[in-house]
Amino acid sequence: MVLELHVWGPAFGLPSIEPECIATVAYCQRVIPKGDWTLVAEHDPTVGATESLPILFDDDVATASGFEDIVAYLRNHPAVTNDLDVNLSSRQQIDRTAFITFLQSTATPLIDLSLYVSAENYNTATSSAYTAILPWYANYTVPPKRRDLARARTAHMGLSSLDVDTTAEEGFAPGRGTASSEYEAAKRAAGIPTESQPSAMSMGRGKGLGGLLGGQVYAARFRLDALSGELLDPLSDLLGKRDHLFRGEQPSSLDCLAFGYLSLLYFPTVPQAWLRETIQTKYPRIGAYIRKLRKEFFYTDEVDPVDVWSVSTGAKKSLRSTSLPWTARSQTLASSTVASAKEILGNIPGLSALSRRHNVVVSQPTLVSKRVRSELPSPLFVNTLLGVTTVFAVGLASLAVHHRRSPREGELIFWALRPTTGLGEAGSILSVFANSLHDGAMY
Structure with missing residues (x-):
């Protein structure tokens, strides 16, 4: 019986691009003996019932998802002989629970701002990191979806100036230096004390405090x-x-989770490295x-x-x-083709809404003579959609054979190729498909 952990693929030298995946890998590395577990780089969160990664499979059955659920499951697993939290006092157990919630609520927005909302960081580092861990078709849909989610989670913070897609680009233009260095330079020019040069504030030099606060970059x-x-x-x-x-000598599960979040704030090489x-x-102790936890895990x-x-x-x-x-994913060419077809069709506006199933809730017992109108798609629609999907899948399979060049061969950044009109996120993928078929017809 081998445990199998599915996580988002690696990035920035870390085992995953997602904090709780990193934390779960670190925990498994410490508590599960070598040879009793395997690690799968996944890009399809629908492999489990909760549609979220990380997911732990035990004997090919999805048993837990998310860091906390997986830790709780492994505590009672016969293969696990080392509980990182066994010696924590009752007070420390309470603090552990509180700090887990604290980490998730405060560190997640910082990762969102650094890797996704910041346009320069996203375009330079995050997008190409996804290119290295996703199949070609998913590059057009997965990174933009995750960026939109990060934007939504941080919209209330008033930091849209980080996203130069919607504001003036001059503040974060490539080659202008980091926001931190420009911030410190502007403070020095204004006579304001800096981290590297403490001095008395002098409002008679440079732009003064008002000029410093006027720039969007510095306000952010x-x-x-x-x-x-x-x-x-x-x-x-x-x-x-x-x-x-x-404890000074041994890490706890909270250290694993802290490393998962802090590592994505510290290790990624991004142009705007204000967090690092x-x-x-x-915080040199942090x-x-x-760095110590990385060596330990x-x-x-x-x-x-x-x-x-x-x-x-x-x-x-x-x-x-x-x-x-x-270890390798258990995925055949047929399943890969179906997954790609599902990903593309699911992002076509209108079609994805029509094919989405809805639950029919009946608040009272249904009489035999009373007909309840179902919101499920009609059989005609289902059969039509199945036929279209089959034809599309066959064409996509031929495209996959034609498109054998792996996106990992170069630093491809798919955000620059996606149009924002027409069929939406799926339009760019279909255009690639059409162009490939046209090229095939030329030969």
């Missing part, structure tokens, strides 16, 4: 510093001078803590998405350069 930086402090101040107080949050700069300058490994993709697709049997038990 004030807000970002406050949001960072809301997360890092309590964590710094809890850590103190210890090596781990609750904040940790390095204001920075040392993050993953030794000196840096996960290469290209290698993991080769294992996931079956091109390689295993990876000798990593301690993680990566």
